Amino acid sequence: MTRMIKPAIADRSADAQVEVALTVNGEAVRRSVSVRLLLSDFLRHELGLTGTHVGCEHGVCGCCTVLIDGKPGRSCLTLAAQANGYSIRTIESVAAADGTLHPVQQAFKECHGLQCGYCTPGMVMNILGRFEEKEPLDLSDDGIRELLSGNLCRCTGYLNIIAAVRRAAELLGKTPA
Amino acid sequence: MSTRMFGARIERNVDPKLLRGEGAFVDDIPLPDALHVAFLRSPHARARINSIDTAAAKASSGVVAIYTCDDIGALDVEMPLLIPHPSMTNPQTQRPLARGDVHYVGQTIAMVVAVDRYIAEDAAALIEVDYAPLPVEMDIVKALDDGAPRVHAAIPNNLAAHFVQTSGDPDGAFAAAEHVTKITVQVDRSTAAPMECRAVAARWEAVTGELTVWDGTQAPISVRGGLASVFGLDEDKVRVIAPDVGGGFGQKVLLFYPDELLVPMAAMQLGRPVKYIEDRRENFIGSSQERTQIHTIELAALKSGEVIGLRDFFLHDTGAFIPYGIAVAQVASTSIAGPYRIPNIFVEFKAVYTPTVQVTPYRGCGRPQACFALERAMDQLAQELGLDRFEIRRRNLVADNQFPYAREGLLFADGLKVTLDSGQYGKALAMAATELGAENFAVAQAKALSDGRYLGLGLACYVEGTGLGPYEGGHVKIHPITGKVYVNTGLSTQGQGHDTVFAQIVADQLGVSPQDVIVVEGDTKAFDWGVATFASRAAVVSGNAIHKTAATVRKKVLQAAANMLDADIDSIELRDSAAWIKGSNRFVPLAAIATASNPLRYAFNKAAQAATQFAPASKHDGPPLAEGEAPGLEATDYYSPSQSTWAYGVHGAIVEVDPGLCTVKIKKYVCIHDCGNMINPMLVEGQVMGGIAQGIGGALYEHLDYQSDGNLANASLMDFLVPYATEIPNVSILHLETPSPLNALGVKGVGEAGCIAVGAVIASGVEDALRPFGALRFHQVPLSPTMIADVLERAGH
Numbered sequence: 001m002t003r004m005i006k007p008a009i010a011d012r013s014a015d016a017q018v019e020v021a022l023t024v025n026g027e028a029v030r031r032s033v034s035v036r037l038l039l040s041d042f043l044r045h046e047l048g049l050t051g052t053h054v055g056c057e058h059g060v061c062g063c064c065t066v067l068i069d070g071k072p073g074r075s076c077l078t079l080a081a082q083a084n085g086y087s088i089r090t091i092e093s094v095a096a097a098d099g100t101l102h103p104v105q106q107a108f109k110e111c112h113g114l115q116c117g118y119c120t121p122g123m124v125m126n127i128l129g130r131f132e133e134k135e136p137l138d139l140s141d142d143g144i145r146e147l148l149s150g151n152l153c154r155c156t157g158y159l160n161i162i163a164a165v166r167r168a169a170e171l172l173g174k175t176p177a
Numbered sequence: 178m179s180t181r182m183f184g185a186r187i188e189r190n191v192d193p194k195l196l197r198g199e200g201a202f203v204d205d206i207p208l209p210d211a212l213h214v215a216f217l218r219s220p221h222a223r224a225r226i227n228s229i230d231t232a233a234a235k236a237s238s239g240v241v242a243i244y245t246c247d248d249i250g251a252l253d254v255e256m257p258l259l260i261p262h263p264s265m266t267n268p269q270t271q272r273p274l275a276r277g278d279v280h281y282v283g284q285t286i287a288m289v290v291a292v293d294r295y296i297a298e299d300a301a302a303l304i305e306v307d308y309a310p311l312p313v314e315m316d317i318v319k320a321l322d323d324g325a326p327r328v329h330a331a332i333p334n335n336l337a338a339h340f341v342q343t344s345g346d347p348d349g350a351f352a353a354a355e356h357v358t359k360i361t362v363q364v365d366r367s368t369a370a371p372m373e374c375r376a377v378a379a380r381w382e383a384v385t386g387e388l389t390v391w392d393g394t395q396a397p398i399s400v401r402g403g404l405a406s407v408f409g410l411d412e413d414k415v416r417v418i419a420p421d422v423g424g425g426f427g428q429k430v431l432l433f434y435p436d437e438l439l440v441p442m443a444a445m446q447l448g449r450p451v452k453y454i455e456d457r458r459e460n461f462i463g464s465s466q467e468r469t470q471i472h473t474i475e476l477a478a479l480k481s482g483e484v485i486g487l488r489d490f491f492l493h494d495t496g497a498f499i500p501y502g503i504a505v506a507q508v509a510s511t512s513i514a515g516p517y518r519i520p521n522i523f524v525e526f527k528a529v530y531t532p533t534v535q536v537t538p539y540r541g542c543g544r545p546q547a548c549f550a551l552e553r554a555m556d557q558l559a560q561e562l563g564l565d566r567f568e569i570r571r572r573n574l575v576a577d578n579q580f581p582y583a584r585e586g587l588l589f590a591d592g593l594k595v596t597l598d599s600g601q602y603g604k605a606l607a608m609a610a611t612e613l614g615a616e617n618f619a620v621a622q623a624k625a626l627s628d629g630r631y632l633g634l635g636l637a638c639y640v641e642g643t644g645l646g647p648y649e650g651g652h653v654k655i656h657p658i659t660g661k662v663y664v665n666t667g668l669s670t671q672g673q674g675h676d677t678v679f680a681q682i683v684a685d686q687l688g689v690s691p692q693d694v695i696v697v698e699g700d701t702k703a704f705d706w707g708v709a710t711f712a713s714r715a716a717v718v719s720g721n722a723i724h725k726t727a728a729t730v731r732k733k734v735l736q737a738a739a740n741m742l743d744a745d746i747d748s749i750e751l752r753d754s755a756a757w758i759k760g761s762n763r764f765v766p767l768a769a770i771a772t773a774s775n776p777l778r779y780a781f782n783k784a785a786q787a788a789t790q791f792a793p794a795s796k797h798d799g800p801p802l803a804e805g806e807a808p809g810l811e812a813t814d815y816y817s818p819s820q821s822t823w824a825y826g827v828h829g830a831i832v833e834v835d836p837g838l839c840t841v842k843i844k845k846y847v848c849i850h851d852c853g854n855m856i857n858p859m860l861v862e863g864q865v866m867g868g869i870a871q872g873i874g875g876a877l878y879e880h881l882d883y884q885s886d887g888n889l890a891n892a893s894l895m896d897f898l899v900p901y902a903t904e905i906p907n908v909s910i911l912h913l914e915t916p917s918p919l920n921a922l923g924v925k926g927v928g929e930a931g932c933i934a935v936g937a938v939i940a941s942g943v944e945d946a947l948r949p950f951g952a953l954r955f956h957q958v959p960l961s962p963t964m965i966a967d968v969l970e971r972a973g974h
Binding site for chain 2: 091094108
């Protein structure tokens with residue numbers, strides 16, 4: 001096509017901005033963001049941590065689950081501004097620095113607990129959050145189903161994810177309740 | 178590596194990346210300075226557009242461009258009819274942006290491009306459209322009436338297609354019948370709901386004149402061809418990449434969705450990368466759906482239970498447009514006799530336009546509907562003849578020695594005659610009975626009933642035509658530096674594990690570890706001959722193409738190694754990424770063979786140096802590269818199947834129904850299936866289990882709730898009930914492996930298998946459980962508590 005004059009285009013939204021200071025994967029982060037920016041978009045597009053996925057933007061599917069001060073939370077239902085002062089953990093922090101998989105990730109691999117992998121980071125963060133709680137784990141079939149009941153997966157039919165949770169508990173030396 | 182990799186349960190190559198959050202889905206790909214798209218969509222199912230006013234939207238800060246149908250030039254046309262067929266009269270296809278009329282809620286009317294998605298959505302809300310709403314008919318039966326409101330002014334009776342197929346002598350069979358049973362059944366509208374919605378991003382390189390499009394599509398090569406023709410570019414100047422894709426299940430095989438054309442167009446016009454990331458509501462209202470069919474099926478039988486004839490008439494809801502032709506209805510009509518001999522068949526369908534988003538294949542593609550019709554009819558026939566449900570099936574299954582079993586007159590979706598190629602149908606049924614404990618079930622059922630619990634056994638058989646043509650290709654190359662093997666094919670993957678199963682096929686040929694086979698697909702710059710990922714065809718068609726290609730490379734390796742080791746070619750074996758003289762410790766690494774097979778001037782690394790210690794890889798006089806020879810260890814080949822391979826299976830379940838709450842609990846679920854030789858049983862089970870979970874959704878929960886005005890009342894994951902882990906029972910999956918005689922690997926497809934029989938199984942089980950309340954009929958899925966309550970109430974309970 002013929003070269004045209006490049007149109008003048010605004011660089012960014014004119015939305016009101018707010019300063020946020022938070023910890024992400026152990027690192028202090030300070031940014032000026034739109035007041036309505038979702039935490040999921042902040043992590044993905046401002047910080048480049050695209051491992052956190054967005055599946056529904058209404059808090060049902062669990063793809064966007066991150067740990068907020070250690071607890072699993074929906075980054076699509078949280079504003080970046082609300083995360084001010086909090087500590088956020090994303091999937092990018094889970095494997096070792098050399099890429100060695102965390103036992104929860106390893107268990108997913110061994111048990112074929114993922115297919116397309118889109119829901120997987122949210123699954124892993126949710127499971128990790130629960131594993132790091134003090135309360136004992138219920139590793140019965142029903143207990144694991146309950147643990148996973150905030151995360152949708154459309155590929156696997158869940159049974160291999162249930163097996164992966166059990167395998168992860170084994171790898172981490174977690175004893176059932 | 179001397180162990181055979183084909184058939185091994187090995188872990189997937191792709192997993193570490195996905196598990197670490199390093200997947201690259203479309204919206205993960207960094208595109209500096211990208212602009213973002215939002216669409217204005219119709220709130221009416223049918224309306225005339227009197228005017229569109231974009232002034233306020235255009236004036237708002239951060240908005241870069243707004244397009245209506247008047248602003249998109251050559252793109253303001255009807256999209257292609259992808260699969261033509263003479264059964265359609267005046268087939269209607271979608272336009273990128275509505276012109277004059279809207280035909281469903283969710284149809285795209287205007288596209289906003291802005292600095293971010295938030296601003297783009299705000300601006301879309303500022304566009305003023307003056308609509309004159311028109312009446313609609315949502316019921317596909319009434320839509321065919323004379324005078325029914327039309328989806329398209331030019332199409333009377335909303336009739337999109339009408340097709341009849343006949344096999345044998347159905348009239349003769351019905352005349353000879355000793356018993357005829359007839360039922361009407363319905364499967365409702367559903368949607369694939371992949372976890373990643375659709376997504377398209379585009380970048381135009383003005384300097385090189387190259388358009389790069391990242392598209393979460395199942396058909397990148399076809400999208401490339403389409404984009405090149407629409408924009409008048411050479412195909413080589415258009416690169417379409419389907420990167421990691423978060424599930425497809427058929428929804429992502431359609432082309433073109435509006436965004437697939439308009440996003441590249443905007444990128445070319447605006448000189449900036451442009452991105453459209455569909456949100457969940459848009460996926461519900463704007464991306465293809467499937468399933469609604471109403472079948473009236475009759476079986477002509479002898480007193481023995483032998484079914485000698487079948488008549489089926491069905492209506493198929495094709496939505497507002499029919500871009501994928503009659504594929505879904507045609508697959509349903511040609512699957513209608515399932516695994517049974519039934520030699521005389523009459524099957525007729527009418528495809529009906531409704532003011533809803535277009536219908537194109539969703540995993541199963543008409544098979545779940547056909548299976549539901551046939552299997553519910555078989556249950557009814559068994560009951561009327563006083564036969565056991567297993568027994569009546571046993572008496573009708575195609576026997577092992579009857580293959581290939583052809584249905585003259587029935588043409589499958591590949592245009593070829595339906596011919597069931599192989600199987601052990603009777604054995605599969607027997608295995609299901611054993612695994613379910615069918616023999617002793619009546620006792621358990623009676624005991625439960627005495628405790629006030631209602632248990633039922635459900636059962637269904639299915640066949641699945643898989644591995645459709647026309648063809649796919651494979652490219653295999655052993656890398657000179659690392660000895661790793663690169664493999665390409667023209668498909669894209671949405672989580673099936675292509676990268677691992679294709680690696681297993683190649684590993685066996687070349688004696689390497691599957692981890693050292695790198696499969697790259699979904700990129701038209703990696704391989705650009707091929708069709709798409711659909712119809713459970715990847716393992717069959719690409720798998721065999723890659724197998725053929727790897728065998729050619731193997732021959733090259735053996736010859737070169739024999740030359741280098743100065744040995745007889747028959748004495749060479751390939752293992753551990755090297756060629757060995759059998760029974761000796763003399764070997765040469767594949768990397769060295771690959772290096773030596775490429776006449777070199779410069780010894781740039783150790784392999785190149787080492788290669789010089791051996792005799793030349795190619796033994797001949799004359800120039801280093803003989804006439805007709807190519808450098809390196811590389812080949813490209815293709816596989817074009819002679820016909821579809823037919824997989825099959827038997828599913829069964831024990832369910833418990835609470836007649837008070839009208840809930841259904843699946844106590845036990847059994848799946849016996851046969852997809853021929855399994856490349857990786859772990860991945861096969863994953864495919865089957867995923868399909869079963871979607872089938873359970875379709876059997877009990879997933880129903881798109883269109884209101885009488887055409888609005889979708891449950892366009893969110895909060896209201897459209899995709900099963901969580903809490904809804905999926907434990908399942909036992911047992912395999913049979915009857916090799917397909919049709920291809921070298923003996924494989925059949927498996928992608929869609931799991932979902933096909935589930936609705937029929939659950940309805941069969943619920944009917945059995947509630948038999949103490951009378952002969953209740955469950956002829957529609959999903960089977961909601963309300964439907965169960967209604968049936969019980971009609972029976973006086």
